[in-house]
Amino acid sequence: MLKLPKGNSNFVDIVTKGFVYVDKTKYIEMLENGNDKFVHFLRPRRFGKTLFISMLSCYYDILTKDNFDVYFKDTYIHEHPTVEKNSYLILPFDFSGLNDTSSDMLEREFTQRIEDQCKEFLNKYKIDIELEKRSAAGIISQLLYELPSKTDIPIYAIIDEYDQFSNELISFDLKGFKNIVSKNGYVRKFYETLKIGTSKGVVKRIFMTGVSPITLDSMTSGFNISTNLSLDPRYHSMMGFDKDEMYKLILEIDEIVNKQAVLQDMKIMYDGYCFTKKKKECLFNPNMVFYYFDQRQIYHEAPIDMIDSNMLSDYNKLESLLMINSDQKHKDILLEILSKEKITCELTTSFCLDVAFTRDDFISLLYYLGYLTIHSVYRDMIEFTVPNTFIKKIYFDYFRKMIQLDFHVNTSNYAESINRIIDQKDNSLFVSNIEGILKSLDNRDFRGFSESKVKIAAAAIAQSNKYVLLKSEYPVEEGYVDIVLFPYHTQGITALFELKYIKKENLNQATLEEKRKEAYLQLKKYGEAKEFANQDIVKWILIFSKDECVCNEIVD
Known part of the structure; x- marks a missing residue:
């Protein structure tokens, strides 16, 4: 049985205790041979950033020199060691887990974290400096000022999750966030002091990880020495598995x-x-x-x-995102993503929180946080898409919560309605639930209403049941099935749905029959596709007009 490092981000622990390690050490050589000594790299939460930093620290730490062969055997860097191997004092900062419930509490914890990590640094390298009780900037200033008199070994500053606490603060206390990164803010002062350390040669290299560029952007000239490698194709696979x-x-x-x-x-x-x-x-x-x-x-x-x-708890924060310089258009963007699973904008690489978020800003933030990913590029415009089923579930979980809280829709029987489909070939409760969602929406929501909005409602209901795999716009030989429900870890039918929508003013018997016939022919073709070979499939036509299902028919 493989020993899997689930939840373990300690490089030494992983490589010395027989855990699986996916070798990313070639990027050490690339980073060292590059032109940039001060860099930051942004990726969504839980994407391997902490393990990479742990590996980087182990490689450059002067104290691990004698164990290089033990720690790095069978890796790329063992066969291609670099000039600066094991030649630094590693000064690490980890800003995860700070108490961000209030601005005052955050400042105290930030300062204490800096003090604790600087003391650990001094103890580790047996450097005799007595740190005084000061601000975070004062502590790091004293350390960098006195260190050259104790040693000529340079510092490699490694900062993990540089923006985690500030990202949380933005969502509920935007004014407080602006204060900490302003000209006299304690976070900005800390980074300004670190920047001074680089100019004096005490800090020779910096590597930072985070999720979004907002905090760095907000400090403007306070820390303008760092190069963002996040979009550089050379480093695309530095974190994550290909x-x-x-x-x-x-x-x-x-x-x-x-x-x-x-x-x-x-x-x-x-x-x-x-x-x-x-x-x-x-x-x-x-x-x-x-x-x-x-x-x-x-x-x-x-x-x-x-x-x-544990992953769900990290990613289930769409609601807090909507509170950042929020207005109705943010929810409209989410509905567009749910409807099309793709959305286009120009990527924002520098944010300004002094003005309301633009459409591009909000979509870009969803990208940085891992809710969207790059699908294609045309000139400056990027088409983003929902990366996978996991993230799709996050969107639909939020949608169900939104309709439950905003429109008082009862969602308690959503999972049961799907059970009835796959177990009993009965879609009546499913259809009733779709109608319930549509009835909850006000008239504004029906302007330009189409079958894509019906698909959102149907998919939101289906996503509540873990015993089906939902496929929307599922590709088969003859086209794309609107919705397919595959049984997962259970027995049951495979359900195919072709959804149609008729505007209320256009609803008549002739139009209804035209839509019904169109859906019938589509489902007949889809049902013969090789993708459904040897499966017990049931095909339904569902046609809606405004908030009512006007056709619910099984296709034999």
């Missing part, structure tokens, strides 16, 4: 017989992330992958819950 890395992992798990089929299933659930305008192969989220393999090794089958609850 298809080859994934397949090598699958080969090592003996109980997986049909390895290509498992790879395809995992692509649907966890793949799809692209972070460069120059199209590269999409990446898998490492934490999601290890969760799947862990469950597979324990139970010898794919997990019923394809999504780790």
Whole structure:
């Protein structure tokens, strides 16, 4: 059985205790040989950033010199060591887990975190400096001022999750956030002091990870020395797993017989992330992958819950995003994403919180946080898409919560309505629930209403049931099926739905029959597709007008 580093981001622990390690050490050489000594790299939460930083720290730390062969055997960098190997004092800062419930509490915890990590640094390298009680900037200033008199070894500053606390603060206390990054703000002062350390040669290199560029942008000249490598195609796979890395992992798990089929299933659930305008192969989220393999090794089958609850808690923050300089257009953007699963804008690479978020700003923020990914590029415009089924579930979870709270829609029987479809071939409750969502919307929501909005309602209901896999616009030989429900970890039918919508003013018997016939012919073709061979399929026509289903018919 493979030892999987699920939740473990300690490089030394992983490589010395026999855990699986996907070798990313070639990027050490690339970073060192590059022109930029001060860099930051942005990726969504739980994408392998902390493990990469741990590996980087181990490689450059002067104290690990004697263990280089132990820690880096069988890696790229072991055969291609660089000039600066094991030649730094590593000064690490980790800003995750700070109490951000109030601005005052955050400042105290930020300062204490800086003090604690500077003291750990001094103790680790046995450097005799007595730090005084000061501000965060004062503490780091004293350290960098006195250090050259104690040693001539330079510092490599490594900062993990530089923006985690500030991202949380933005959503509920925008004024407080602006204060901490303003000219006299304590966060800005800390980074200004670190910047001074680089100019004096005490800090020779800096590597920072984070999620979005908002905090750095807000500090303007306070820390304008760092190069953003996040969109650089050369570093696209520095964090996350590509298809080859994934397949090598699958080969090592003996109980997986049909390895290509498992790879395809995992692509649907966890793949799809692209972070460069120059199209590269999409990446898998490492934490999601290890969760799947862990469950597979324990139970010898794919997990019923394809999504780790810990991941859900990290990503279930769409509601707080809507509060950032918010207005109705943010919800409209989410509905567009739910409807089309794609959306186009120009990527915002520099944010300004002094004005309301533009449409591009909000879509870009969804990209940085991992809710969207790059699909294609035309000149300056990027088409973003929902990366995978995991993120799609997040959107629909939010939509169900929104209609429950804003429109008082009862969502408690959504999962049961899907059970009735796959177990009893009965879609009446499903249709009733769709009508309930449509009835809850006001007249404004029906302007320009189309079948795509009906699909949102139908998909939101289906996504509530973990025993079906929902496929929207599912490609088959003859076209695209509007909605397919595949039974997952259970027996039952495969349900195909062709959805149509008729405007209320256009509803008459002739129009209804025309739409019905169109849907009938489509479903007859779809049902014969090889994708549904040897499956018990049931095909339904659903035609809606305003908030009512005017045709609910099974196609034989």
